[in-house]
Amino acid sequence: MKEKKLVVIGGGAAGFFCAVNAARMSPGLQVVLLEKSNKLLSKVKVSGGGRCNVTHACFDIAEMSEKYPRGKNFVKKTFHQFFTTDTVNWFEEREVPLCTEADGRMFPLSHASSSIIDCLLEEADKYKVEIKIQKEVSAIEKINAEFIIQLADGENITADFVCIATGGFSKPDQFDWIRKLGHQIENPVPSLFTMNIPQHPITELMGIAVEDVILKISGTKLKERGPVLITHWGLSGPAVLRLSAWGARILHDMDYHFSIQVNWCPELNQESVRSLIQDYRQFNGSVFIGSKNPFDLPHRLWLFMLKICGIDNGTRWSDLSAKGQVLLTDTLTNHTFQVKGKTTFKEEFVTAGGVLTSEIDVQTMESKKVPGLYFAGEMMNVDGITGGYNFQHAWTSGWIAAKSIAEII
Numbered sequence: 001m002k003e004k005k006l007v008v009i010g011g012g013a014a015g016f017f018c019a020v021n022a023a024r025m026s027p028g029l030q031v032v033l034l035e036k037s038n039k040l041l042s043k044v045k046v047s048g049g050g051r052c053n054v055t056h057a058c059f060d061i062a063e064m065s066e067k068y069p070r071g072k073n074f075v076k077k078t079f080h081q082f083f084t085t086d087t088v089n090w091f092e093e094r095e096v097p098l099c100t101e102a103d104g105r106m107f108p109l110s111h112a113s114s115s116i117i118d119c120l121l122e123e124a125d126k127y128k129v130e131i132k133i134q135k136e137v138s139a140i141e142k143i144n145a146e147f148i149i150q151l152a153d154g155e156n157i158t159a160d161f162v163c164i165a166t167g168g169f170s171k172p173d174q175f176d177w178i179r180k181l182g183h184q185i186e187n188p189v190p191s192l193f194t195m196n197i198p199q200h201p202i203t204e205l206m207g208i209a210v211e212d213v214i215l216k217i218s219g220t221k222l223k224e225r226g227p228v229l230i231t232h233w234g235l236s237g238p239a240v241l242r243l244s245a246w247g248a249r250i251l252h253d254m255d256y257h258f259s260i261q262v263n264w265c266p267e268l269n270q271e272s273v274r275s276l277i278q279d280y281r282q283f284n285g286s287v288f289i290g291s292k293n294p295f296d297l298p299h300r301l302w303l304f305m306l307k308i309c310g311i312d313n314g315t316r317w318s319d320l321s322a323k324g325q326v327l328l329t330d331t332l333t334n335h336t337f338q339v340k341g342k343t344t345f346k347e348e349f350v351t352a353g354g355v356l357t358s359e360i361d362v363q364t365m366e367s368k369k370v371p372g373l374y375f376a377g378e379m380m381n382v383d384g385i386t387g388g389y390n391f392q393h394a395w396t397s398g399w400i401a402a403k404s405i406a407e408i409i
C-alpha cells in the first residue's frame with residue numbers, strides 16, 4: 001500500500017512539534033515540513049531573550065486557560081490532552097530539563113534556546129522528517145482525497161494530510177489562501193506591545209521599574225496590576241504587556257490613542273493616601289519631604305512626583321500646603337498619561353486573530369470544513385499573555401494534530 005504523506009506548513013514551534021510527533025507516532029507516515037524562509041524555529045531562538053520561555057509553571061487547566069485573551073474555552077479543552085506537565089516531560093525525556101523562574105516562566109535549564117532547537121532538530125532527524133526551507137506555500141487545493149500544495153516557486157507537492165502552522169500573519173490578505181479553503185478569519189491585530197507617551201517628562205526616568213502598580217484605561221473596563229518599567233518612549237513591563245493583550249482589539253479600534261491611569265500605590269486608595277500623608281505631617285513634620293517617601297517608591301520617581309506637583313524637595317512635611325497635598329494624592333493614585341501609539345515589544349509579540357476556532361475540531365485540530373486539513377499554533381485565533389502561554393498553545397495544538405493523524409493511520 002502507498003505510504004501516506006503529511007505535509008506540515010511552517011517551521012516554527014507548532015509545525016515542528018506536529019511534524020516530529022507525527023513521524024514518531026506513525027512509523028509508516030512520510031512527513032515533510034515546508035518553511036518559507038531560510039531559518040527554522042526563528043522565534044524559538046529569540047524568545048525569552050534567547051533563553052526560550054517554553055511554557056508556564058501552571059498545572060491547573062482552568063487557571064492556565066484564564067491567561068488566553070482569545071481562545072480561552074478552546075485551550076481549556078485542548079489542555080486535557082497535552083498540558084504543561086506533558087511539555088515538561090516531553091523535553092525532559094529528551095534530556096532537556098526545564099527550570100522555573102520566580103514569576104512562573106519556564107526555561108531550559110541551560111538557559112539557551114538552542115537546547116530546544118537542537119532537541120527538535122535531532123528529533124526530526126531521528127524520525128526522518130524531510131525539512132525543506134525556502135518553500136513558501138501560496139495555495140492549497142483538495143481534489144478527491146488528495147491535497148495539491150502549490151508553492152510560490154511554481155512547484156506542486158501532493159499530500160494526504162496537511163497541517164497549517166504558519167504562525168500569525170499581520171495583514172488580512174495574507175490569509176487569502178486559507179480563506180479559499182473555506183475558512184473564516186478573525187482579522188489580525190497586534191498583541192503584547194508597549195505604550196508610547198511621547199515627550200512626557202516621565203520618560204527621563206527610563207530604566208526605573210516599579211514592582212506593583214494598578215493600570216486602568218479610561219473609558220474601558222481594562223485594568224491590570226503588576227510590575228511596570230518606565231522606558232525612554234513610555235511604559236513597558238509585564239502589567240503593560242498584559243493590558244495590551246487583553247485590550248488588543250479595543251486599543252486597535254482606538255488607534256492606540258487613549259488615557260492610562262496609574263495608581264503607584266496599589267494597596268491604597270485616595271482616602272488612605274491622604275490619611276498617610278496627614279500622619280506623616282503630624283509625626284514626621286520636621287523631615288524634608290524629598291529625603292524619603294512613605295510609599296516605598298523608587299527615590300527618583302518620588303522626586304519626579306514632587307517636582308510635577310510643584311513641591312520643593314526641601315519642604316518639611318509639616319509645611320506641605322493643602323494644594324500640594326491634594327496634587328500629591330492625586331498623582332500617587334491617579335496619575336494620568338496620554339498614550340499616543342504603541343511599540344511592538346522586541347522581546348515578545350504575538351498576533352491576535354486568525355482562523356476561527358469554531359471551525360476547528362477541538363479534539364483533533366482538524367478543519368471542520370476540509371477533512372484531512374489540520375491547524376496548529378498562532379495561526380488560529382488563540383493567543384496568550386506574556387509568560388510562555390503562546391508556546392504552550394503551539395506545543396499542545398501541534399501534538400494533538402500529530403496524534404489525531406496517527407490515530408487515522
Ligand SMILES: Cc1cc2nc3c(=O)[nH]c(=O)nc-3n(C[C@H](O)[C@H](O)[C@H](O)COP(=O)(O)OP(=O)(O)OC[C@H]3O[C@@H](n4cnc5c(N)ncnc54)[C@H](O)[C@@H]3O)c2cc1C
Nearest residue numbers: 010012013014036047048053137167348377378388390391
Ligand atoms: C521576539 C518574540 C519572542 C517571543 N517570546 C515568547 C516567549 O518567550 N514565550 C512564548 O510563549 N511566546 C513567545 N513568543 C510568541 C511565540 O514565539 C509564538 O506564539 C510561537 O512561536 C508561535 O509558533 P508557531 O509555530 O505557531 O508560529 P511561528 O513561530 O511564527 O512559525 C511559523 C513559521 O511558518 C513560516 N511560514 C509562514 N507562512 C508560510 C508559508 N506560506 N509557507 C511556508 N512557511 C510559512 C514562517 O516563516 C515561520 O517560520 C515570542 C514571539 C516573538 C516574536
